[in-house]
Amino acid sequence: MSSRTDSSKASSGGAVTPAGPADSTGTAKKLRPARTNATRQKLFEASMDLIGERGVAGVTVDEIAAAAGVSKGTVYYNFGSKSDLIAQLLRHGVDILLARLLSVRDDSADPLAAMDEMIGQAMDFMDEYPSFARLWVSENWRTPSEWQDTFTELRERLLTVVRAAIDAVAAAYPVDPAVSRGSLETAIFGACFVVGLDRQTYNPERTREQSVTAIMASMRGYVRK
Amino acid sequence: MSSRTDSSKASSGGAVTPAGPADSTGTAKKLRPARTNATRQKLFEASMDLIGERGVAGVTVDEIAAAAGVSKGTVYYNFGSKSDLIAQLLRHGVDILLARLLSVRDDSADPLAAMDEMIGQAMDFMDEYPSFARLWVSENWRTPSEWQDTFTELRERLLTVVRAAIDAVAAAYPVDPAVSRGSLETAIFGACFVVGLDRQTYNPERTREQSVTAIMASMRGYVRK
DNA sequence: CTAACTAAACTGACCGGTCAGTTCAAATAA
DNA sequence: TTATTTGAACTGACCGGTCAGTTTAGTTAG
Numbered sequence: 001m002s003s004r005t006d007s008s009k010a011s012s013g014g015a016v017t018p019a020g021p022a023d024s025t026g027t028a029k030k031l032r033p034a035r036t037n038a039t040r041q042k043l044f045e046a047s048m049d050l051i052g053e054r055g056v057a058g059v060t061v062d063e064i065a066a067a068a069g070v071s072k073g074t075v076y077y078n079f080g081s082k083s084d085l086i087a088q089l090l091r092h093g094v095d096i097l098l099a100r101l102l103s104v105r106d107d108s109a110d111p112l113a114a115m116d117e118m119i120g121q122a123m124d125f126m127d128e129y130p131s132f133a134r135l136w137v138s139e140n141w142r143t144p145s146e147w148q149d150t151f152t153e154l155r156e157r158l159l160t161v162v163r164a165a166i167d168a169v170a171a172a173y174p175v176d177p178a179v180s181r182g183s184l185e186t187a188i189f190g191a192c193f194v195v196g197l198d199r200q201t202y203n204p205e206r207t208r209e210q211s212v213t214a215i216m217a218s219m220r221g222y223v224r225k
Numbered sequence: 226m227s228s229r230t231d232s233s234k235a236s237s238g239g240a241v242t243p244a245g246p247a248d249s250t251g252t253a254k255k256l257r258p259a260r261t262n263a264t265r266q267k268l269f270e271a272s273m274d275l276i277g278e279r280g281v282a283g284v285t286v287d288e289i290a291a292a293a294g295v296s297k298g299t300v301y302y303n304f305g306s307k308s309d310l311i312a313q314l315l316r317h318g319v320d321i322l323l324a325r326l327l328s329v330r331d332d333s334a335d336p337l338a339a340m341d342e343m344i345g346q347a348m349d350f351m352d353e354y355p356s357f358a359r360l361w362v363s364e365n366w367r368t369p370s371e372w373q374d375t376f377t378e379l380r381e382r383l384l385t386v387v388r389a390a391i392d393a394v395a396a397a398y399p400v401d402p403a404v405s406r407g408s409l410e411t412a413i414f415g416a417c418f419v420v421g422l423d424r425q426t427y428n429p430e431r432t433r434e435q436s437v438t439a440i441m442a443s444m445r446g447y448v449r450k
Numbered sequence: 451c452t453a454a455c456t457a458a459a460c461t462g463a464c465c466g467g468t469c470a471g472t473t474c475a476a477a478t479a480a
Numbered sequence: 481t482t483a484t485t486t487g488a489a490c491t492g493a494c495c496g497g498t499c500a501g502t503t504t505a506g507t508t509a510g
Contacts (some may be wrong), residue, residue, distance in 0.1 A: 001337035009300035039459080053367065057282035060495060075496065076461090138363040141422040142278065155427065165467045176442070183431055185424045187374025187416045195408065197366040202380065206408055217401070218439070221446030264485085285469060298473090303484095307470065317503045 040078055042068040044092050047085060052131020055138055056086055086135075087150050093132035094154045097125050111168035115219055118165055119192060119212045126196025127208075133193050162189050166219075174224040175185045184222060191215045265303055267293040269317050272310060277356020280363055281311055311360075312375050318357040319379045322350050326386045336393035340444055343390055344417060344437045351421025352433075358418050387414050391444075399449040409447060416440045 046067035051057045061082050065072040071152040100121040106114055126133050140151055162185045169175070195215060199206045270290035275284045281335055286307050290297045304310040325346040351358050365376055387410045394400070420440060424431045 053369070055280065055282055055363070055367065057280055061497085062495075072497090073462070073499085074460050077461095082496070108350065134366050137366070139282070141359055141362070141426045142280065143426055144278070147346055152427070176445075179442055180431065180435040183420065183424075183435045184442060186428070187420050187439045187442070189418025190423060191412045191416050194419055195412050198411045198415060199408075201366045201368055202377070202406065203411070206405065210405040210408045213404055214412045214443070217404055217409060217412070217446035218443035219446065221442035221444065222399075225450040286471080287469080296488095297471095298487070299485055301471075 016151060039068075039070060039074060042070065042152060043075060043078065043085070044089055047089055048093070048129070048131045048135070049088075051086075052058060052134040056135070057216050061085075086139075087147055089132075090135070090147065090150055093129060093135075094158065096129065097122070097132075098157060098161065100125055101158075106164075108168070108170065111165070111172045112216075112219065112223075115169060117217055118161075119188070119215050120208065122192040123196050123208050123211050126193065127200070130197065130200050133197050137193055137197070150160055161224055163219050166222075167225065169219060175222050176224055184218065188215060188218060191218070233442050264293075264295060264299060267295060268300060268303065268310065269314055271355070272314055273360070274319070275315075276311075277359040281360070289332055300302045308371050315360070315372060315375055315379060318354060318360075319383065321354065322347070322357075323382060323386065325350055326383075331393065333393070334392070336397045337441075337444065337448075340390050340394060341437060341441055343386075344413070344440050345433065347417040348433050348436050351418065352425070355422065355425050358422050360423070362418055384410055384414060390449075394444060394448065400447050401449055404447055409443065412441060413440060416443070 043064065047059070047064045050063055050067055053059075061075055062072055064085075065075050068075075075082075075085065079088065104114055104118045104121060108114075113124055139145060139147060140149075140155070145151070163181070166181065166185060166188075179183075192215060195211045199211055268289065272284070272289045275288055275292055278284075282315075286300055287297055289310075290300050293300075300310065304313065326343055329343045329346060331339055364370060364372060365380070367373075370376070388406070391406065391410060391413075395406075417440060420436045424436055
């Protein structure tokens with residue numbers, strides 16, 4: 001249908017690029033009509049899976065659209081570009097991970113137990129969204145990268161939570177002053193991704209608890225004996 | 226590998242690719258003339274840098290050839306395909322890293338000190354070949370991947386060394402039996418990549434020693450108090 | 451109640467351009 | 481002589497982004 005050229009005229013510029021929500025930067029999600037949110041959700045899920053398997057550059061927008069059951073044009077209607085889609089995908093994933101980390105009640109009963117639970121939440125997230133983890137480790141340390149600013153911001157948001165958890169431990173226990181707080185944050189944060197991915201790819205028989213315990217070893221080494 | 230679709234069409238079936246050293250699988254390097262080794266070395270260096278910056282799919286064979294100061298035909302003469310080049314690049318990098326890890330004298334004086342030095346060697350390697358580290362974390366957990374078998378083999382080779390170092394510690398000190406040996410290997414091995422890359426990308430002010438100490442925290446948490 | 455209207459949402463063919471891989475005759479080095 | 485390299489042409493597929501036109505859902509007018 002359509003066959004282009006048909007109706008001849010085309011006269012007025014009528015809806016030239018519908019000025020859709022393409023440039024929304026993550027705000028006002030609630031205000032958007034239900035259809036759009038459903039479409040965006042489908043696009044997030046489809047692109048997450050595909051990109052996790054073959055990488056950002058290895059996946060085409062056509063494939064993403066097809067997997068989401070939507071036309072290519074819709075992708076460009078909802079997002080301004082492939083790059084935009086990725087950036088919002090990163091934010092989407094971090095929002096989910098952050099929500100889980102913050103769900104850990106900091107009831108100050110035992111900061112070490114809270115840390116344990118937080119790492120467990122992270123492992124669950126890696127299990128549930130392995131493609132996001134792959135996207136993260138694939139693009140995070142690229143320099144220069146289109147998403148450098150996005151990564152810097154998101155990384156900081158996540159590390160802030162880890163930092164708070166470590167601070168709580170340091171406040172409740174005597175800790176080894178020789179260990180740099182920042183490097184420890186990075187090591188634990190990074191280990192969550194790596195151990196989670198490694199378990200999924202090479203050692204599916206390893207349990208969640210084993211992974212958490214291994215990562216927690218660094219915390220137990222941090223508190224003084 | 227090398228789909229080729231040789232013979233058949235293309236009129237004369239003669240000389241389908243000069244039957245050069247393209248399909249060498251890493252063996253017999255010594256036997257190869259000096260000129261070839263020099264060319265291969267240049268190609269390794271050039272592709273390592275480019276791929277580290279933009280990823281495997283983001284770099285073209287033409288770019289690699291140009292950066293190495295060599296023609297595109299030479300790439301296909303020395304390697305059968307882009308995929309082959311990557312596979313051999315991975316082996317090349319792992320050979321270097323392995324050599325460094327094995328250079329740590331296991332004089333059994335103190336297994337913990339040996340471990341410390343090994344992690345230091347790993348950090349030096351990440352400093353010197355950051356692009357290799359990026360390539361590794363970008364493609365390692367992809368599934369399915371063209372280099373899945375290559376990764377499995379190389380990963381095993383590297384983990385064997387880490388495993389031996391941990392075993393030496395476990396033999397000399399009382400260790401926490403609740404910690405799974407395998408998960409700990411993975412956590413330490415992965416932390417080396419992540420901490421090294423993170424330092425280079427986001428925290429260049431952090432010292433080598435800080436990084437090593439942070440990673441070693443997990444070993445100190447592993448030995449009993 | 452329903453026909454007309456409207457704008458947001460969506461479609462998919464199409465375009466300019468790129469890329470991996472191939473081929474080969476001629477040049478160059480060992 | 482023989483292994484290696486060159487450089488340029490070629491192909492066939494693919495890709496990101498665009499845009500004229502269609503559908504859908506909600507609203508208003510009669």
